[in-house]
Amino acid sequence: MAKTKVRTNFHEARWDEPIIYELSTPGLRGIIPPIVEEEIACRVGDVAAKLPESLKRKSRLELPEVAQKQVLEHYVHLTQETMGSNISNDISEGTCTMKYNPRINEKLIGLPGFADLHPEQDPDTVQGMLQIWHEFERVVKEVSGLDKFTLQPGGGNHAVFTAASIMRAYHAARGEAEQRNEIITTIFSHPCDAATPSTAGYKIITIWPDEQGIPDLEAIRAAANEHTAGIFMTNPEDIGIYNPHADKIVEIIHGVGGLCFYDQANANAFLGVARAKEAGFDMCHFNVHKTFGTPHGGEGPACGALGVREFLAKYLPVPTVEFDGCKYYLDYDKPESIGKVRDFLGQAAVVFKAYCWSRMMGAKGLRECAEISVINNNYMQKLMEAIPGVSSAFQGNGIVRQEQVRYSFQQLKEKYDVGSDDVNRRLNDYGIPWFWSSHHPWVIPEPMTLEPCETYTKEDIEQYVKAVEIVCREAAEDPQMVKGAPYRAPVHQLADISELDDPEKWALTWRAYKRKFGVE
Numbered sequence: 001m002a003k004t005k006v007r008t009n010f011h012e013a014r015w016d017e018p019i020i021y022e023l024s025t026p027g028l029r030g031i032i033p034p035i036v037e038e039e040i041a042c043r044v045g046d047v048a049a050k051l052p053e054s055l056k057r058k059s060r061l062e063l064p065e066v067a068q069k070q071v072l073e074h075y076v077h078l079t080q081e082t083m084g085s086n087i088s089n090d091i092s093e094g095t096c097t098m099k100y101n102p103r104i105n106e107k108l109i110g111l112p113g114f115a116d117l118h119p120e121q122d123p124d125t126v127q128g129m130l131q132i133w134h135e136f137e138r139v140v141k142e143v144s145g146l147d148k149f150t151l152q153p154g155g156g157n158h159a160v161f162t163a164a165s166i167m168r169a170y171h172a173a174r175g176e177a178e179q180r181n182e183i184i185t186t187i188f189s190h191p192c193d194a195a196t197p198s199t200a201g202y203k204i205i206t207i208w209p210d211e212q213g214i215p216d217l218e219a220i221r222a223a224a225n226e227h228t229a230g231i232f233m234t235n236p237e238d239i240g241i242y243n244p245h246a247d248k249i250v251e252i253i254h255g256v257g258g259l260c261f262y263d264q265a266n267a268n269a270f271l272g273v274a275r276a277k278e279a280g281f282d283m284c285h286f287n288v289h290k291t292f293g294t295p296h297g298g299e300g301p302a303c304g305a306l307g308v309r310e311f312l313a314k315y316l317p318v319p320t321v322e323f324d325g326c327k328y329y330l331d332y333d334k335p336e337s338i339g340k341v342r343d344f345l346g347q348a349a350v351v352f353k354a355y356c357w358s359r360m361m362g363a364k365g366l367r368e369c370a371e372i373s374v375i376n377n378n379y380m381q382k383l384m385e386a387i388p389g390v391s392s393a394f395q396g397n398g399i400v401r402q403e404q405v406r407y408s409f410q411q412l413k414e415k416y417d418v419g420s421d422d423v424n425r426r427l428n429d430y431g432i433p434w435f436w437s438s439h440h441p442w443v444i445p446e447p448m449t450l451e452p453c454e455t456y457t458k459e460d461i462e463q464y465v466k467a468v469e470i471v472c473r474e475a476a477e478d479p480q481m482v483k484g485a486p487y488r489a490p491v492h493q494l495a496d497i498s499e500l501d502d503p504e505k506w507a508l509t510w511r512a513y514k515r516k517f518g519v520e
Helices: 039-043 068-080 103-108 127-142 156-173 193-198 217-223 246-255 310-315 347-384 412-415 422-429 460-477 479-483 497-501 508-518
Strands: 149-150 182-186 205-206 229-232 258-263 283-287 304-307 320-323 329-330 403-410 448-451
Touching: 039 304, 103 347, 127 149, 127 304, 127 320, 149 310, 156 193, 156 229, 156 258, 156 283, 156 304, 156 310, 156 497, 182 193, 182 217, 193 229, 193 258, 193 412, 205 217, 217 246, 229 246, 246 258, 246 320, 304 310, 304 320, 347 403, 412 460, 422 448, 422 460, 422 479, 460 479
Parallel strands: 182 205, 182 229, 229 258, 258 283
Antiparallel strands: 149 304, 283 304, 320 329, 403 448
8 A cells, every 4th residue: 555656646637618509609510411312302302391380390400500620629628527437446436336348349339230220120130139139138137037127228217117117017917006005115225216116106115224234124024014015125235235134024025915126236246146036036127237347327328127027027118029939029919018118129239238248258257246346345445444534334343345335434524524525526636536425315424435346456446545545634634625625627616515406506408508597
């Protein structure tokens, strides 16, 4: 640790870049579309005249008018102000498995044989892609032990919502939909394990941990009754503790007629080690992005693979990809299906890259991925807990953490009035991306959640911890300097952070911004 190199002279570009609409100059063009060829124009006729009036715009499309050079300059500036797993030490994004994503997989999805496919092509013309879809389903079936998967959901939250919809369909088929109106979850499970069942119409019962940080088994037993539709739980939970009583919880919920859903977004620590099937779960999901070597979705391209036991397979979204021994086909013949949850089959590029990554890793590689993740995490935990002012959630409970740990700067806050947000901003000055604290409200005070998955080396971990150590030392020597950060990063401090909670100050589009704030 003494020789660990920290970027103490780090400086990142700070362009104060306007948004693209503010760069617009009437008349400038970055590209001029070619004139339609005469042969095509004659064949299709006046397309605009054939459109129904209801589909025609009442005003011109409002697009920025920017030359090619300015477009390139604008987006290069934005990339220079961005840190992430490919250009910095992104252990910061706890629970999100920000691993290195092989560049060759990005090249593969750019090949014309994949990139030029259209989702409405006849299945006979896309047998290769359907085979990849089918083969990757076999991978997640093997890793989980469950019988059937859909790859249609657009991410983890969407997969959990789909699970809640299937759970509702299952109880409705048994005539118990109105009776079973409660879902049990735990406080340190992902918030979507409460939010999405709530969106699906369920009342949420939240279980808090015992003194070891494990969901209270007796509280779950007391909450389970004839109104319980099921339980939605993350394991290991977001604080990094693996629940050793998962099978007992399943037994309790099954005992009252409920179903059990396993949120496996934190699966990086047990790939090839533990499976949902053996713990007795009825459903589970993986974040195909992140866990299986594809980039973090971040509200963009993502895939939530939802798996079920055989008795729930009939409720899965349509279509599923099947193989009859000769060719692959789309099966829509599922009268009890909950229907589509996304257009077409889902995010093909994510599935393709995850399939490639899984094949490159192989079964032994997946297990090694988990083993290295756990080793990295526990090494980092030992170093972090040695820093004055830093502790971990339920420290000293004797339970080995898995792929992440939720730390706390509460001691630093009490002694120097420097908390998690202050440390976060100051770490930016050392080339460390903004770390994830935890979901709000903070149950663990002044939190910091880190996940050094299998991607990161011993040196990476030591560099990160050394930067945290430096900031904590600065907090003791000059608290106001830390609280004024960042100084060498593109981010700025908000004058009034409470404005983030004021919808009147929000504008999610350029048009909304102009309307709300009178910008011309």
